[in-house]
Amino acid sequence: MNKVAVVTDSTATIPADVISDMGIHVVPLTLVWGEETFLDGVEVTAEQFYERLQSDTNFPSTTQPSALEFENAYKTVADNHDSILVITISSELSGTYNSAVQAKEMMDGIDIEIIDTKTMSMSAGFIVLAAAMAAKEGKGLSECASIAKEANDNVGVLVALDTLEYLHRGGRIGGARKLLGGALNIKPILTVQDGIVQDAGKVRTKKKALRHLVDTVSAELEGKTNIRLAGLHASAYADCEKMLGQLVDIVKPTQSLITELSPVVGAHAGPGAIGIAWIHD
Known part of the structure; x- marks a missing residue:
């Protein structure tokens, strides 16, 4: 068991097999399409989405995970980890980081550190992977966070x-x-x-x-x-x-x-x- 749980959001677009292999926990954003809502990458695949996007006259919107969704993710991983490192899409592009911070304030009894990458997609994903590799090697929260921040510069x-x-x-x-x-x-x-x-x-x-x-x-x-x-x-x-x-x-x-x-x-x-x-x- 890794001491540190690494949590990210679905915009990091890390391939599913890599997420599974590295034990990364993903909190999905939500796609809103008219009266329908879909968890990003969970309830609608990329293939289904792009096919509909080119034919549907309605334009979808997106929304960040709620603080409650992050809190639920924290509670899920807290049972098997000593601490949690959360790495999110840029706070200038999404409210995801703020939701992660709000959820941290709802949690007691576990150390949580949250990093705003100030970037997106796999440039954030590579930061997540650096942290996940460190966690898999048994490193603690402060060292995993330090490795992630160093990766963020590169x-x-x-x-x-x-x-x-x-x-x-x-x-x-x-x-x-x-x-x-x-x-x-x-x-x-x-x-x-x-x-x-x-x-x-x-x-x-x-x-x-x-x-x-x-x-x-x-x-x-x-x-x-x-x-x-x-x-x-x-x-x-x-x-x-x-x-x-x-x-x-x-x-x-x-x-x-x-x-x-x-x-x-x-x-x-x-x-x-x-x-x-x-x-x-």
């Missing part, structure tokens, strides 16, 4: 969208707002800096967008060691696989994987989004 994410429409509708457009109103065929390139979505460039075709991802990330990672990569996509596996393959040939990572953006993340990114998340030592 992650990044870059995403190419087919359109800004979904990000704009969802209200998460942040520093990319200036790209609105541009040519319809523009493919915006976005990153997360200081916890919010920021403009990282724009190109005119998907082919150029993929090339931009490869060139930018390979330059960012030049000279770095122990690189791990995650290809991200929203119903665009083939393009993601091609892009990741090109990047792997250049940066020679120690690990690479592909994961599909969960419905809650995809509601803001939109179908066709492709990205890359990374971590290095």
Whole structure:
């Protein structure tokens, strides 16, 4: 039994098999679609979501887990662990962190530390994995948290969208707002800096967008060691696989994987989004 339980939220988009292998506990966000609600990645799959998103005239919204949902997660893991490390999506992008903090105040008798990653998707996921590996090795709460915070300094994410429409509708457009109103065929390139979505460039075709991802990330990672990569996509596996393959040939990572953006993340990114998340030592 690990002394430390590692808890995260569903926007980290860590592949299900990795979550199971590493013993990570996930608190899902909620997708709201008209009168229906779905727990992210639990009650609706990514495939079902993206198929409906492209045909349904109603636009889904998303909401963070409640403090009660986090409290229930804490109680579940408290029976078998000495302490809990919670790692969440940026507090600038979601109220998830605040719910986790509120739930901590409801708990007695167990140490809980909560980290706001100020990032999203697998760049947060890599931080979670670093903490989970430390927990699996038997390290205590303070050491697991320290390892997570160190990892937080060495992650990044870059995403190419087919359109800004979904990000704009969802209200998460942040520093990319200036790209609105541009040519319809523009493919915006976005990153997360200081916890919010920021403009990282724009190109005119998907082919150029993929090339931009490869060139930018390979330059960012030049000279770095122990690189791990995650290809991200929203119903665009083939393009993601091609892009990741090109990047792997250049940066020679120690690990690479592909994961599909969960419905809650995809509601803001939109179908066709492709990205890359990374971590290095």
